[in-house]
Amino acid sequence: MDVFWQTLVAGILKGGLYALIGIGMTLIMGVMGIINLAQGQLMMVSMYITYVLFSALRIDPYLSLAIAMPALFLLGVLIQKYFLNPLLKVDTILPHNQVLMTVGIGMVLTEVIRFIFKSDYRSVSTTYSNKTFFLGHISFSVALTVAFGIAVMFTLGMFLFLMKTDLGRSIRATAQDKEAATLMGVNTGRITVITFGLGSALAACAGTLLAPVFYIFPDIGGPFTSKAFVITILGGLGSTVGAIFGGLTLGIAESVGSTYLGMDYENIIGMIIFVGVLVFLPSGFKRLTKV
Amino acid sequence: MLKVEGIDVYYGDLQVLWEVSFEVRENEIVVLVGANGAGKSTTLKTISGLLRPRKGAIEFDGLRLDQTPADRIIGCGVVHVPEARRLFVEMSVEENLIMGSLSSAAKARRQERLNWVYGLFPRLRERHSQPAGTLSGGEQQMCAIGRGLMALPKILMFDEPSLGLAPILVQNVFDIIKRINKEGVTILLVEQNVRQTLSFCDRAYVLENGRVVLQGAGRELMTNSYVKEAYLGL
Numbered sequence: 001m002d003v004f005w006q007t008l009v010a011g012i013l014k015g016g017l018y019a020l021i022g023i024g025m026t027l028i029m030g031v032m033g034i035i036n037l038a039q040g041q042l043m044m045v046s047m048y049i050t051y052v053l054f055s056a057l058r059i060d061p062y063l064s065l066a067i068a069m070p071a072l073f074l075l076g077v078l079i080q081k082y083f084l085n086p087l088l089k090v091d092t093i094l095p096h097n098q099v100l101m102t103v104g105i106g107m108v109l110t111e112v113i114r115f116i117f118k119s120d121y122r123s124v125s126t127t128y129s130n131k132t133f134f135l136g137h138i139s140f141s142v143a144l145t146v147a148f149g150i151a152v153m154f155t156l157g158m159f160l161f162l163m164k165t166d167l168g169r170s171i172r173a174t175a176q177d178k179e180a181a182t183l184m185g186v187n188t189g190r191i192t193v194i195t196f197g198l199g200s201a202l203a204a205c206a207g208t209l210l211a212p213v214f215y216i217f218p219d220i221g222g223p224f225t226s227k228a229f230v231i232t233i234l235g236g237l238g239s240t241v242g243a244i245f246g247g248l249t250l251g252i253a254e255s256v257g258s259t260y261l262g263m264d265y266e267n268i269i270g271m272i273i274f275v276g277v278l279v280f281l282p283s284g285f286k287r288l289t290k291v
Numbered sequence: 292m293l294k295v296e297g298i299d300v301y302y303g304d305l306q307v308l309w310e311v312s313f314e315v316r317e318n319e320i321v322v323l324v325g326a327n328g329a330g331k332s333t334t335l336k337t338i339s340g341l342l343r344p345r346k347g348a349i350e351f352d353g354l355r356l357d358q359t360p361a362d363r364i365i366g367c368g369v370v371h372v373p374e375a376r377r378l379f380v381e382m383s384v385e386e387n388l389i390m391g392s393l394s395s396a397a398k399a400r401r402q403e404r405l406n407w408v409y410g411l412f413p414r415l416r417e418r419h420s421q422p423a424g425t426l427s428g429g430e431q432q433m434c435a436i437g438r439g440l441m442a443l444p445k446i447l448m449f450d451e452p453s454l455g456l457a458p459i460l461v462q463n464v465f466d467i468i469k470r471i472n473k474e475g476v477t478i479l480l481v482e483q484n485v486r487q488t489l490s491f492c493d494r495a496y497v498l499e500n501g502r503v504v505l506q507g508a509g510r511e512l513m514t515n516s517y518v519k520e521a522y523l524g525l
C-alpha cells in the first residue's frame with residue numbers, strides 16, 4: 001500500500017506543475033482559439049534563464065522566478081504582437097497559420113538555445129535538489145514539494161485575477177465573445193497580447209520550479225508541449241479548472257504507469273489517456289466541472 | 292447629436308449600405324425600420340466601430356466616430372445593445388453588468404449604477420450570480436439592456452430588443468425604453484416590429500436594400516400609403 005501512496009504523491013506533485021503549464025496553454029486557447037505549440041519551448045527558455053542565473057550569479061531558482069517570469073511575459077508579449085497578431089491581417093490558404101507560426105517559434109527558440117548552450121545536459125544542482133523528507137513511510141522530494149506549493153499559489157492567484165479584476169474579466173469576456181467585448185470597450189488586440197504574456201509567464205514559472213529536478217537540454221521543450229496539449233484537451237479546450245484536473249490526471253497517470261508498468265510506460269500512459277478522453281469524454285473535464 | 296452622413300459599407304467586396312444618412316437629436320427616440328437583410332444591424336455596427344464606412348462620416352457631438360477606435364466608442368457615451376443580446380454566457384449576470392462599466396467614469400459609479408439597474412430589473416438582482424447563458428430570453432434581454440445602462444450612455448442603440456419575446460414582454464421592453472428615454476438618454480432603435488415602434492417614436496427612417504427610402508415623424512409614416520402597404524399589411 002505504501003508503494004501506491006508513494007506513487008500517488010509523486011504524481012500529484014508533478015501534476016501540479018503540469019497544471020501550471022496547461023493553464024498557460026488553456027488561457028491562450030480560450031482567448032485566441034489556437035493551440036500554442038511553443039508552450040514547452042517557452043518553459044525550456046525559462047529553465048536556461050534559471051540555469052544561467054544559478055551558475056553565473058548563484059541566484060537560487062526560487063528567487064529567479066522574479067526574473068524568469070517577467071522575462072518570459074515580455075517574450076510572450078513580443079511574440080503575440082509581432083509574430084501572431086500580424087498574421088490575422090494576411091489572407092492565406094492555411095486557416096490555422098497562427099498555430100504553424102507557434103511551431104516555428106518553438107523551433108527557433110530551441111535552435112537559438114542550442115546555438116548558445118550546445119546540446120549538453122545542464123543541471124541546476126541546489127543543496128535541496130536531491131533532498132527528501134518523510135511523512136510516515138512516504139518520501140517527498142523537497143524541491144518538488146516546494147515547487148508544488150508555489151504552483152498552487154500561482155494557480156490560485158491566476159484564478160483570483162481572472163475572476164475578480166476588470167482585466168481578468170476582460171480576458172474571459174474576450175474568450176467568450178470578442179465582438180461583444182469590443183462593444184464593452186475592451187481592446188481585444190491588447191488582451192491577446194497580455195494573454196500570451198501571461199501564458200508564457202506561467203510556463204516560465206513551471207520551468208523555473210522544475211529546473212532543480214530535471215536535466216536541462218534544448219530539446220526538453222517538445223515533450224512538455226505535448227504534455228500541455230494533452231492537458232488542454234483533457235481539460236476541455238479553454239477551461240482553466242479543467243486544465244488543473246487535466247494536469248493532475250496526467251501527473252498521476254504517468255506516475256502510476258512508471259511504478260506499475262515500468263519507466264518506459266510513463267509517456268505511453270499519457271497518450272492512452274489522451275485517446276481515451278477523446279473517445280469517451282469528447283469535451284474533456286469541462287463537461288464535469290462546467291467552468 | 293448623432294449624424295450619419297452618406298455612408299457606404301461593405302463586407303469584403305459586397306456592398307450592403309449605399310449613401311445612408313440620418314440624424315438623431317438630443318433626447319429623441321429615433322427608429323430605423325426595415326425588412327430582414329435591409330442593413331439595420333450593419334448600420335449600428337458601423338456606428339460602434341465594428342465596421343468602417345468606405346465613404347461618408349459618422350459624427351457624435353463633434354467627434355468623428357468613424358475614426359475612433361472601436362473600443363473607445365462606448366466611453367464616448369455611444370452604447371450598443373447588440374442583436375441577439377450577445378451576453379457573456381459563462382459569466383454571471385452581475386459580471387455581465389460589470390462588463391458594461393469598464394470606462395473610468397462608469398467604474399467610479401459602478402455600485403450606484405448596479406443598484407439602479409437592479410431597481411429597474413428586480414429579476415436580475417434575484418439571479419445576479421447565475422450564469423447569463425441560463426437566463427430565459429426575456430431575462431437575457433433585461434441583462435443586455437442593464438449592461439448597456441451601466442456604461443452611462445448618452446445615446447443607447449438597441450438592435451431588435453423585441454426579438455424572440457412574447458407580446459407581453461415586448462410591451463414591457465418598449466415601456467422600459469421609454470422610461471430610459473425619460474431619464475435623459477437618447478434612443479436609436481432598430482426594429483422589424485413596425486406597428487408598435489412607429490407609434491411610440493419621435494421620428495423614423497425606413498431602410499430598404501441598404502438605402503434610406505423614407506423618413507418622417509412616426510405618426511406621419513403610420514399613415515403613409517407605401518408604409519401601410521409594405522410594412523403594416525393594410
Ligand SMILES: Nc1ncnc2c1ncn2[C@@H]1O[C@H](COP(=O)(O)OP(=O)(O)OP(=O)(O)O)[C@@H](O)[C@H]1O
Binds near residue numbers: 333
Ligand atoms: N458578416 C457578413 N458577411 C457578409 N455579408 C453580411 C455579413 N453580415 C451581414 N451581411 C449581409 O449584409 C446585408 C445586411 O445585413 P444586416 O445584418 O445589416 O441586416 P438587418 O437589416 O440587420 O437584417 P435582420 O433584420 O435580419 O437582422 C444582408 O444581405 C446580409 O446578408
Ligand SMILES: [Mg+2]
Binds near residue numbers: 331332333374450
Ligand atoms: Mg439585424
